[in-house]
Amino acid sequence: MLNLLGDQAYLNSYQLDIYDTSFDKLMQKRIYKVLLICSSYDAFLLEEDGRIDEQIFNEYVSLNLRYPPVFLQAHSAREVLRILQEEHIDLIISMLNVGEMDTFKLAKMLKHRYPSIPIVILTPFSREVSLRLQNEDLSAIDYVFCWLGNADLLLAIIKLIEDKMNAEHDILEIGVQTIILVEDSVRYYSSFLPNLYKIIFRQARMFMTEALNEHHRMLRMRGRPKILLATTYDEAIELYSKYKNNVLGVISDISYKVNNKRDHVAKAGLQLCRHIKADDPNIPFLLQSSELSNKIYADELCVGFLHKYSKTFSLELRDFIVNNFGFGDFVFRDPDTLAEIARASDLRQLQQLILTIPDRSLVYHSSRNDISKWLNARAIFSIAQLFKPMRLKDFKSIDDARNFIYYAISAYRLSKGRSIIAKFDRETFDDYKFFSRIGDGSIGGKARGLAFVNQVIRKYNLFNKFENTIITIPRTVVLSTDIFDEFMESNNLYSIALQDLDDEVILDAFLKAKLPERIKIDLRKVISVFQRPLAVRSSSKLEDSHYQPFAGIYSTYMVPHSDNPDQMLQNLAKAVKAVYASVFYKASKAYMNATQNVIDEEKMGVIIQEICGNQYGNMYLPTLSGVARSINFYPIGSEKTEDGVVSIGFGLGKLIVDGGVALRFSPKYPKKILQLSSVEMALRQTQKNFYALNVDPNSFEPKVDDSSNLLNLDIREASSIPDFRLITSTYDMHSGVLRDGYYDEGLKLVTFAPILKHDTFPLAKILSELLEIGEREMNNHIEIEFAANLNPPSGMPNLFNFLQIRPIVDSDQTELVEWNEIDIKKAILYSKSALGHGKVKDIHDFVYIKPESFNPAMTKEIAHELDELNKRFTELKRNYVLVGPGRWGSSDPWLGVPIKWSQISQARVIVEAGLENFRVDPSQGTHFFQNLTSFRVAYLTVNPYLHDGTYDIQFLNSIPAWFETKYIRCIRFEQPLVIQVDAKTNQGVILKPENG
Structure with missing residues (x-):
């Protein structure tokens, strides 16, 4: 196997760097809105045909474009002027006969008022029309086309004008190729162009295979050759002179005007052919004529010829282009016999054949620029432009030229191959590297989930599927697990980390340790590109696995942005080391013990990614964050279990994962929200606080509590934040009415009504699709985390950040429960x-x-008592049923006991039991909840005061306690309890032992 590093070293001797083209920079000018001026009859025919919108839409989807063009119709001059005043029109297409309007007078008036809008006239084909056009002033008309009801023509018109608009930048700056068509007959170029574009699009679909992922495949389509139309000799000369270094070939009629003179010059095409061939004898040239006798001239010039009246016109055109313009496979030939020696269908095959083809074949193709032409036709511009100016005489030998071509292709493929999960290179790292890795070890569970999410986004073209919305993962760099190993060993940290020390002691030791110097240099490059606050997240080898998802066990630190690169680097390095330290906190060790994993076998990757959101004063936060699950264990009303459930909140997602009050809804029924079913309930059960990042970089100092630099603010403090207006309703205390939207007077409640009820942002549609696709791709129920910025800079789309995907560990659902027994x-x-x-x-x-x-005021004391009791059960290796009021695991002590999983890790059945004056919705969408389900802990909710289930507290009180404190009682039964849970009916029961 050839050494890729050697390939790069070889090229370095030529001082060459080869990169793939930035296809996203192509085709920046687009036709978005087309004004079609036509009679009602023409409009009827267009709509009845039904293929126009379909073809244009499909072509735009294939190009990965955001908006296909919209067609607006006008049937009178007054309508035309009104639409032009109200809409931004990019192209005007008018039928020749439109009722009382004189098309040419109207065109002059419109061109005078709107000189930048192209105007196209569609005419029927007849001798009378041709004579009329000869006598009309066409100065205001950009193009005239012959309309025969073929929908392909409209597509060709739009593409032709877009090609013209983008030609100068895309061809001269990027290297896109062009085909020059010279034809002055409206009838012929109206049928010729649709055929030509079909061939071009077919070629573009072929070179899509050179990309390594779906997103880049779509972008590469923008690199297709452009078609430029000339109708006179002078226009043709001007186009060739301007773009001659990027011309794939020329197709020309034989007779047409010179210098816009009225009369045709009989042999103008031959004159053009001689001129171009004298300048570059290798440019393919195809002459076409309605007179078959003109073929003799083509033969004399050794160029192609096409008879316009040929019954196989389309096939002959396609064959000539495929065989001469570099389309299709690359065929190596014997220069003497032109017999095929070898064939390459892609770049990899071409690279291998370069080493084995005979010298004479390589000399033949190199002298004709065939290799650069083939690469250009496949939108591989960087190496094509590298090869084209080179001649064999520039090299020491044939083998030297052969090696140069081989190694140049190798370097290009190596660079392109890094575009999915790129290996971090501080020399080339830039804004286009969305997912990079530092190190060679595992990237960990969360990072694998992110990479999978990125693949799903590409596979299903979700990136810009929803209007004015981008769906993407945050820009991400991952430190792989081998960096963790090196950090631990070089600083001798295992001797401290594995001891039974306080978390603060462990954190302090890790913060004093040093990251490898090369990693600090890499991180300095990262912060030079990432200009937003950063989330530094754990990505251990065990996280988000199918059977033991370590959700929320390790720390996540949010680092505010600093314009001082030294301070930013220092804070980022601290955050990375603090994440490493969290592996060895007491809660983590307890979790590892509960899962029967060995702590010193855990390996930690670290994810560094930009945080979605905006800065307002000293706060940085997204418009919304949330957690969505594809299975809803608590369906309400018409909801079904498989419809899924979502919890969303204003601000950072810590509110959700810590079990705070958020808004719960089913993505299938976003307008039916239990919390908003009455004004009273909305006042009581909507969000009361929100989290934001403190943007002061001086405030960042990692603590064991990873939220120490987050601001936990009263929701009333959000009133000055523009995003807040997008998600609120207003309660009018005088009328007692809750109104959707933000109004100056009244109490503001976080209802997300503008989004969920009025669809100002397609959140429910996005989540429904992501949950459906994610569940199908993972073959498992899933949970996803997300955030969105609905207040982007002017002109930018809304941003939906897909932050994480993980499986929900399901219990075995094969056992049937006979409830009648x-x-x-x-x-x-x-x-x-x-x-x-x-x-x-x-x-x-x-x-x-x-x-x-x-x-409720004493829930922290209750949590402490439970922690002590759980330690006893851990020592005894016994499990238990745990029942208590409110929401288990909430960070808000007023909602329930603020317990951590490690403090009740021996519980195998957990019950949330409502009291007469203390009722809270069951928790879902929290890390605590995820860990309960991962251990297959039975999870029940009862509200006996609402006649929802039963709870025989009198029976329990009648039995002597094995253990009792101020707040808790423990009963020990001689016989095991009979505990049965049925997921299919959502019923659960704990029966009294037979012998008490």
Whole structure:
């Protein structure tokens, strides 16, 4: 195998750098709105044909463009002027006969008022029309076409004008190729151009295979050859002189005007052919004529000839272009016999054949610029332009030329191959590298999820599927796990990390350690490109696996942006080291023990990515963040389990993953939201606080609590933030009415009504599609995290950041539950809202918070008592049932006990039980909730005061406690409890043991 580094070294001796073309810079000028001036009858025919919109739409989708052109119709001069005043029109197309209007007078008036808008006239084909056109002043008309009802013509017109608009930049600056067509007959170029564009598009679809992913395939289509039309000899000479270094070939009539004179010059095409061939004898030239006798001139000039009346005209045209313009496969030939020696259908095959073809074949094709022509036709401009000016005499030998071509192609392919997950190169890292890796080890679970998300976005063309919205992952750099290994070993940190030390001690030791110097240099390059605040996230080898997703176990730090690169680098390095330290915190060790993993086998990757959002004063935050799940364990009303569920909030996503009050809805029914079903409920159960990043870089100092530099603010402090107006409703205290939208007077509530009810942003549609696609691609129920910026800079689309995807670990759903055989009257607890499936066995202990002692103000003390009790169960290696009021795992102590998973890790059944004066919706969409489901913990909700399930607290109180504190009681039964959960009916029951 040839050494790729050697390839690059060879090219470096020529001081050459080869990169792929920036296809996103091509075709910047587009036809978005077309004004069609026609009679009602013509409009009817166009609509009945039905193929125009379809063809144009399909072509635009294939080019990965955001907006296909819109056709607006006008049937009178007054309508024309009104539309031009109200709309930005890019092209005017008028039928020749439009009722009372004189088309040519109207065109003059429009060109005078709107000189930059191209005007095209469509005419029927007849001798009378041709005579009329000869006597009309066509100075205001850009093109005249013959309309025979063929929808392909409109597509060709739009592409021809777009090619003309973009020619100078795309051809001269980027290297896009052009085909010059010289024809003055309206009848012929009207049929010729659609044929020519079909051939061009077919070629473009072929060279899409040179790309390594779907997104780049679409972009490469923009590099297709352009077609430029000349109708006189002088126009043809002007086009050739301007673009001659990028001309694939010329197709010319034989007789046409010179210098816009009225009479044809009989042999103008031959004169043009001699002129061009004298300048470049290798340019393919095709002469066409309605007189077959003119073929003799083509033969004398050794160029192609096409008879306009030939019955196989289209096939002959296609064959000539494929065989002479570099389209199709590259065929190596024997220069003496022109017999085929070898054939290459792609760049890889061409590269290999370069090493083996005979010298005489290489000399033949090189002297004719065939290789550069073939590369240009496939939009591989960088190496094509490298080869074209070179001659064999520029090299020491044939082998030297052969090696140069081989290594140049090798370098190009190497560079292009890095475009999916690019290996980080601080010399070439720039804004176009969306996903790069530093190091050679694993990128970890979260990073794999991000890479998978990026692939899904490309595969399903989601990037710009929704109008005025970009769906993408954040710009990302990943430090792979080998950097973690090197950091740990070079600083001798395992000796400290594996000890039973306080988290603060471990963090301090890691912050004092040093990152490898080369990594700091790489990070300095990263911050020179990333100009937004950065999220530094864990990506361990175990995170987001199918069976043990470590959701939220390790730390995520948000680093504010600093214009001082030294300070920014220092803060970023601290964040990376703090993420490494979080592997060895007590909670992480407890989790590893619970999952029976070994802590010193865990390897940590680190994700560095830009944070979605905007800065307002000392705050930085997105418009919204959220978590969506493809399965809804608590469907309400007409919702179904498979419809999924979403939790969204204003500001950073910490609100959601920590279990704060957010808005819950099904993406299938975004207008039906339980929390907004009454004004009273909306006032009580909508978001009361939000998180934002403190943008002061001096405030950043990593703590064990990774949210230490986040601002937890009252929702009333959001009133000055422009984004807040996009997601609120206003409560009028005088009328008692909740109005959708932001109004100056009244209490503002976070309802997302403008988005969910009035579709100002297609959030529900986006999430429905992402959940459906993600579930299908992962073959599993999934959870995704996302954020969106709905207040982008002027002229920019809205941004939907797809942040993460992970599987939801499902219980086995093969066991059937015979509910008619279960006596609910014997239940300690029965729930109609249960998560999980199957029997939970070998549980003897029942732990519950005493309702009479419960006080929301004391939930932190309750959490401490549970932590101590859980340690005893851990030592005894026993599991238990845990019942308590409110929301387990919430960061808000007023919603329930603010417990961490490590503090109740021995619980195998967890119940949220409402009290008469303390009722909270069940938690979903939190990391805590995700970890419960990953361990297949049965999860039940009961609200006996609302006649929703049963909870026999009197039975429990009648049994002596095995252990009791101020707030909790633990009952131990001699016989195991009978615990059954049924995911299909969402029922769960805990029965009293037979012997008590």
